[in-house]
Amino acid sequence: MNTAGIGGTDATGTSLRRLADALGTEMMWAGARDRPIGEVVIAEPGDVLADLPGALVLAVGARGADAITVVRSAAEAGAAAVAVRAAPGEDGALTPQVKAAAERAGIALMGIAASVRWDRAEADIRGVLERGAADGTSGHRGDLFSLAQTVATLTRGVVSIEDAAHRVLAYSDSGDEADELRRRSILGRTCPEPYLAHLRQWGVYRRARTGEEVVDVEELPEMGARRRMVIGINAAGRPLGTVWVQEGTRGLAGRTEEVMRGAARLAASQLVDHWFQGDPGARLPSRAGLAHGLLTGRFNSGALAAHLGIAPNASATVVAFDLREPESGDAVSQDARRAEAAEIISVHAASYRRSAMVAQACGQVYAMLPERAAAPSSEGLLTRWAEDLVSALRHHLRTPVQAVVAGTAPRLDDIPAVKLRGHHGLQVLARTPERQVATHTALTASLMVRDVLGLLDRHSEIRHPGLDVLARHDDAHGTEMCRSLLLYLDAFGDVGRVAKDLNVHPNTLRYRVRKAVALAGLDLDDPEHRIAAMLQLRLSREEPGTSPFPGG
Structure with missing residues (x-):
């Protein structure tokens, strides 16, 4: 039996009624529908269920008498609902016996249609619970799912985040990129033991628990495992978990190791709360608010x-x-x-x-x-x-x-x-x-x-009158002497360059500059005249939606 926590386990979880409504017609229900769901648990025939208040148990592989046994065990463990395979015509799929067992036990029953794979059903349920978490019922895993998706985007890989017991806490969308090992891990919410044995033999976890080394794990085709990279999530010498990135068909991005190192550091603060049973839902928004307060001086x-x-x-x-x-x-x-x-x-x-x-x-x-x-x-x-x-x-x-x-x-x-x-x-x-x-x-x-x-704009009394005359002349005659003079000054008098920018002959530009200087009464040999002209001409160019800077 593997626990797949998707939120808090208090009475603020997503209700069965809301979950059923959101999942649509492929999900069939019997029994109470208003109990809150706090987590999802994967159970297989023979698993021992205990202490699961508010859980939704997915009875993977349980049919007939096995399905009835899982229903009874889940009810005794305090679970809110059980999901079993609903395939009309096959023994034990929402048969009257299974429904009767659920009603006697006082537990809701969900039927998963034959056309829906268990991993898709689990993903759909998780999505609904995450949306409920966004309404104010979230724990730290919602943030971990977001982090996993971001890492997947940056690395072009398929990402999962596990705790120190190898339980899958969060993962990214994978589409068709997930290998068989990934699918088994997500469905069971834990890494299969045979693969774990290989990782121990190769010393992967030993290396991941020390420092911030990103360990490259070679593919293992016989187990359906593509190449992976893993980094440990550690705090104060204590291993809290791991971040895994599985290589997809496009290959991993060049900065994958750097991204994984940052993700492990971000995940550490969340898993510290998970380890010590803290309240990450309060802690993370608090840290974000404090960081904003530091930025703004509040x-x-x-x-x-x-x-x-x-x-x-x-x-x-x-x-x-x-x-x-x-x-x-x-x-x-x-x-x-x-x-x-x-x-x-x-x-x-x-x-x-x-x-x-x-x-x-x-x-x-x-x-x-x-x-x-x-x-x-x-x-x-x-x-x-x-x-x-x-x-x-x-x-x-x-x-x-x-x-x-x-x-x-x-x-x-x-x-x-x-x-x-x-x-x-x-x-x-x-x-x-x-x-x-x-x-x-x-x-x-x-x-x-x-x-x-900006200072000049606020003090309209500080103006060179000759430049005002030049601007009025341009407005009255449709000429471009102000612009030509400004570009000429900005270019240190480089006539050839400015003429090319204005698409005019160099002699035309020289004529414009001489006439502008004469109309404005400027002395371009005087540096203060040049500075005054450059500032006021830039200011005069500023119109709604434009910049006072050349090229703006």
């Missing part, structure tokens, strides 16, 4: 440091991400996309820095990477990491994601200020969508000009 950082497992004197680098999705008006879809991006960023960030935190704010996603003040990461290393991550996000989300390495906060209290730098940097970076990543250092000049233009 809480005292010193008080948060110990709770988040960060040294109180640590510095922290902030990297800001924007999906650059078009405004669709569908706020729910955009929230879902950002949540998916945050999950991918979390996996990569945890691989890069064990104590990494990820939070959403201002429609963007921010990674906070705490580090010892004595040995901060180089800006170049962080930029390369961000470039790899943005490439992964663009590939998987199909949006022109951009990122800004905002810099390092010397203290945790300084994170909100650095976050704001990242936010402003993303605003400036938006004018060059072909750039994936920039550092705040590289954007400093652009940010400085932007701030000066």
